[in-house]
Amino acid sequence: GGAAAAVAAGIVPCAGASDGGGSIRIPASACGLFGLKASRGLIPSGPVHGEPLGGSATDGVVSRSVRDSAAMLDILTGPTPVSPYLPANPPGTYADEVGQHPGRLRVGVCTASSINATPHPEALAAVAAAAEVLSELGHEVVELAEAPHDDAALAKDFLTSWFVYCAFSVDEAKAASGSDDSGFELDTRLMASLGRATNPVDLVRAIERRHEHVRRLADFHASHDLLLTPTTATPPPRIGAFDVPPVLRLAQQGLLTARVARLLRYTPIVDQLITENLGWVPYTQLANLTGRPAMSVPLHWTAENLPIGVQFVGRLGAEGQLIRLAAQLEQARPWADRRPNL
Structure with a gap:
């Protein structure tokens, strides 16, 4: 969020970011x-x-x-001798895609989520506004009868990997810094504890199920160019909205002290974590788990004059198509000079 805030404030024209569950797209939407x-x-x-x-x-x-x-994507891409994948080389540069016509695209629209059954009206309005401008530009917009994936099942698989990798990252940081648990926030320690309590077979099962999510999304992309969703299910949250109440923090501390994570890992607490932590962002993990490209485009501002983006998810390697469409949308609905009245 700090990088996005710096760009939004005009301190820098762009800033480095990373995205493991939406951390490029979500701050972009909020800013x-x-x-x-x-x-x-x-x-x-x-x-x-x-x-x-x-x-x-x-x-x-x-x-x-x-x-x-x-332009930055042109700079960042390309294999290294230790890369696990050999990415497809675009015929030109990504910068050259800006201004090129994207063609007539078939865009499937989905706002449904089994994690959050009632997205905020502003999130729905953002998608409706995006669908309207897409139609004006000549694209085919299709309302989907159902989501092309089960986001609740996907979220469980996502968090299973997240917990385990959190435990790994904490252990790596401890080894490198000589720190103990006191060097980590309570939430991080709790997630790492749940990761250590995860059955290895369940981790492999979550990884294997990832391929099922890929297949379902590939089936969707066989008949649609792009998936359109809200980037977030709510407008930008206020500062402090995610602060854990003192009573709950004491309960978390007690759980860690009692070392009962192995028991809790396979209770409804994980479902509760999904609802509480992903309820406002149920749409972004799909692109991470399936490895597909996705972008957040700032096409809507709320009644309180706050931005809320829409997300487009493309086929594997469809960055050029996404950039062409984004540039077309940017020209049709310019956003560079929009600022919230703070």
Whole structure:
């Protein structure tokens, strides 16, 4: 969020970011910026890391303009000798895609979520506004009868990997810094504890189920170019909205002290974590777990004059198509000069 705030404030034209569950697209949505998460493997993470978060995370940037993000993507992409994947090389540069006509696209629209059955009206309004401008530009907009994936099941698989990788990251940081548990926030320690309590078979099962999510999304993309959803299910949250109440923090501390994470890992607490932590952002993890490219585009401002983005999810390697469409939308609904009245 700090990088996005710096760009939105005009301190820098673009800033580095990473996205393991939406952390490029969500801050971009909250700050009225453009944010593109690239396909798995397009931006190398080496030489130290091969596949951050099991391939779900990638580096990138947030920027005010599509042009700047495209130019930075040209700089960031390309294989290294230790890359686990060989990304497809585009015929030209991503910067060249800006201004090129995207063609007539078939866009499937979905706002449904089994994690959050009642998205905020402003999130729905953002998608409706995006659908309207897409139609004006000649694209085919199709309302989906149901989501192309089960986001609650996907969220469980996502968090299973997240917990385990959190435990791994904490252990790595301890080894490198000599720190003990006191060097980590309580929430981080709790997630790491749940990760250590995860059955290894369940981790492998979650990884294997990832391929089922890929197949279902590929079935959708066989008949649609892009999936359109809200980026977030709510407008930007207020500062402090996610602060844990003191009573609950004491309860968390008690759980860690009692070392009962192994018992809690397989109770409804995980479902509660999904609802509480992903309820306002149920749409973004799909692109991470499946490795597909996705972007948040700032096409809507709320009645309180706050930005809220819409997300487009493309086929694997469809960054060029996303950039062409984003540039077309930017020209039709310019956002560079929009500022909230704070």
